[in-house]
Amino acid sequence: MLNLIKKEIALCLHPTAFIFLAFAALVFVPNYPYEVIFFFSCLSVFFCCMMTRENGDIAFSCALPVKKEHIPLAKILVTIGLQCIILLLVGIIGAVKGAILPAEQYVNQAGISANLVLVGNGAILLGIFNLIFFPCYFKTPDKIGAPFVIGAVVIFLLISVFIALRWVTPLYSTTLNGLNSENTGAKLVALVIGIAVYAILSTVSCNLSMENFQRIDV
Amino acid sequence: MNALEVKELKKVYPEFTLDKVSFCVQQRHISGLIGRNGAGKSTTIKGILRLINAEGRVSAFGKDFLKEEMAVKQMIGYVGGSFRYYPMNTLVAIRKAYAPFYPTWNQSKYEKFLSQFELIESKKVKELSEGMKVKFALALALSHGAKLLIMDEPTSGLDPLSREEFCDIILQLVREEGVSVLFSTHITSDLMRIADDIVYISQGKILAACPLKELLDQYKLAHFSSLADATAANAIGVKSVKEGYEGLLPHDTQRLNGVTFADATIDNIIVHLEKANEEKRYAESD
Numbered sequence: 215m216l217n218l219i220k221k222e223i224a225l226c227l228h229p230t231a232f233i234f235l236a237f238a239a240l241v242f243v244p245n246y247p248y249e250v251i252f253f254f255s256c257l258s259v260f261f262c263c264m265m266t267r268e269n270g271d272i273a274f275s276c277a278l279p280v281k282k283e284h285i286p287l288a289k290i291l292v293t294i295g296l297q298c299i300i301l302l303l304v305g306i307i308g309a310v311k312g313a314i315l316p317a318e319q320y321v322n323q324a325g326i327s328a329n330l331v332l333v334g335n336g337a338i339l340l341g342i343f344n345l346i347f348f349p350c351y352f353k354t355p356d357k358i359g360a361p362f363v364i365g366a367v368v369i370f371l372l373i374s375v376f377i378a379l380r381w382v383t384p385l386y387s388t389t390l391n392g393l394n395s396e397n398t399g400a401k402l403v404a405l406v407i408g409i410a411v412y413a414i415l416s417t418v419s420c421n422l423s424m425e426n427f428q429r430i431d432v
Numbered sequence: 433m434n435a436l437e438v439k440e441l442k443k444v445y446p447e448f449t450l451d452k453v454s455f456c457v458q459q460r461h462i463s464g465l466i467g468r469n470g471a472g473k474s475t476t477i478k479g480i481l482r483l484i485n486a487e488g489r490v491s492a493f494g495k496d497f498l499k500e501e502m503a504v505k506q507m508i509g510y511v512g513g514s515f516r517y518y519p520m521n522t523l524v525a526i527r528k529a530y531a532p533f534y535p536t537w538n539q540s541k542y543e544k545f546l547s548q549f550e551l552i553e554s555k556k557v558k559e560l561s562e563g564m565k566v567k568f569a570l571a572l573a574l575s576h577g578a579k580l581l582i583m584d585e586p587t588s589g590l591d592p593l594s595r596e597e598f599c600d601i602i603l604q605l606v607r608e609e610g611v612s613v614l615f616s617t618h619i620t621s622d623l624m625r626i627a628d629d630i631v632y633i634s635q636g637k638i639l640a641a642c643p644l645k646e647l648l649d650q651y652k653l654a655h656f657s658s659l660a661d662a663t664a665a666n667a668i669g670v671k672s673v674k675e676g677y678e679g680l681l682p683h684d685t686q687r688l689n690g691v692t693f694a695d696a697t698i699d700n701i702i703v704h705l706e707k708a709n710e711e712k713r714y715a716e717s718d
Contacts, residue, residue, distance in 0.1 A: 217532045217533050220529065220532065221529040221530075224525060224529045225518055225521055225525065269517055269518045269520075269521075270517040271517065271518070273512065273517070276481075276482075276483050277481060277505075277510040278533050279501075279502050279506050279533055279534070280502075280533065281502075282482070428485075429485065431478070431483070431485060432478070432483040432484065
């Protein structure tokens with residue numbers, strides 16, 4: 215498995231997988247729907263899968279002395295690694311923003327502030343994307359467009375829901391909004407819920423992807 | 433013990449069925465898998481390597497593929513045509529990702545192949561000619577101590593000189609390294625030069641799996657001046673040629689008036705057997 219992961223990183227990662235990690239810095243843009251940052255992470259998955267197809271990587275990997283079901287698992291684990299990095303970066307850069315900017319500039323007029331709740335929301339978004347994209351992709355690895363479009367549409371709908379919640383519900387507009395130092399307990403709960411949802415959805419995605427991939431002819 | 437045993441390999445597609453294909457590859461033998469386009473050569477190879485979900489049993493050197501997949505794959509070197517993977521990556525990057533999968537990887541042997549094949553590791557795959565790509569695939573496959581080489585049309589796309597060179601390399605590998613080889617092709621001149629055995633597949637069914645010489649000794653090519661003569665002689669797969677008609681006759685056929693005989697080549701055998709099969713299918717459909 216470790217060899218497969220190393221091969222993924224060496225031969226299958228599109229440069230955007232690293233470039234889009236830098237988009238975590240978008241939390242410094244004032245009044246911006248920060249959840250969009252996580253869409254770029256999904257976009258990099260799409261580019262990596264394109265690269266996988268153009269490189270004939272699936273056929274190459276299947277001829278290696280590895281179990282067939284480990285091929286999707288390695289790809290998803292690499293993606294999960296990158297998603298964890300972007301979640302971490304958004305959390306850290308958001309905290310830095312909170313520490314160096316005045317409180318009034320920290321408030322986001324376009325959505326939730328760059329706090330722990332944003333990280334939790336991002337984890338939910340990425341988990342849902344994993345659940346939609348990977349099982350569909352590993353059914354027919356040559357067809358990347360349809361799973362991505364479905365995943366992207368759902369992601370943007372959810373982003374809209376998160377933005378709406380920010381304005382409609384007091385929980386999101388006051389309790390969970392603003393600096394991490396305010397209502398820290400509630401924000402931590404939101405973060406833990408987000409991470410738990412992400413872990414569950416990603417695990418289900420892995421299992422479904424491995425099942426689907428077993429059935430395909432390379 | 434055979435290098436490869438394939439028993440009743442079956443795969444059903446809506447338009448095509450690989451129908452209980454069975455054959456063996458003996459140790460230190462070169463077996464050619466032949467048949468026209470769409471006959472099932474690549475499907476057979478994919479079925480052997482479990483790249484497709486096929487029914488049937490495959491074993492290599494006595495080890496069952498399904499039960500001991502990892503061990504069997506360690507013994508097999510697969511060359512799928514030319515090296516079509518990772519065109520933008522350098523050979524060194526691919527080797528670094530590939531070698532750790534094989535505990536038996538022999539770096540000095542790999543470097544020996546690189547120098548023998550005049551491959552430069554800093555080059556990208558897309559910068560290699562078709563012949564060089566095949567050589568790179570061979571270098572990878574052989575440097576982990578593969579005892580069985582399975583190749584899917586490795587010579588298609590190669591010029592005659594490169595094909596000659598490829599055949600020389602394969603012969604050398606069998607003689608010096610003791611590897612066994614199964615390779616599919618429709619370039620029969622390569623088979624005449626290096627193959628010990630032939631596996632002939634048509635419409636997903638094995639029509640012959642025997643030593644090459646045995647297949648060649650089964651038939652001779654007969655030239656007839658008229659269709660009536662050919663029909664009277666019960667010639668197989670009669671077809672019109674520039675002057676008269678040609679068909680196959682069993683090798684022990686006695687001399688016939690007005691019929692000239694020649695040794696049948698693999699091409700002749702394939703062409704006329706396919707023609708006979710086509711006529712049989714046409715007659716059955718009527």
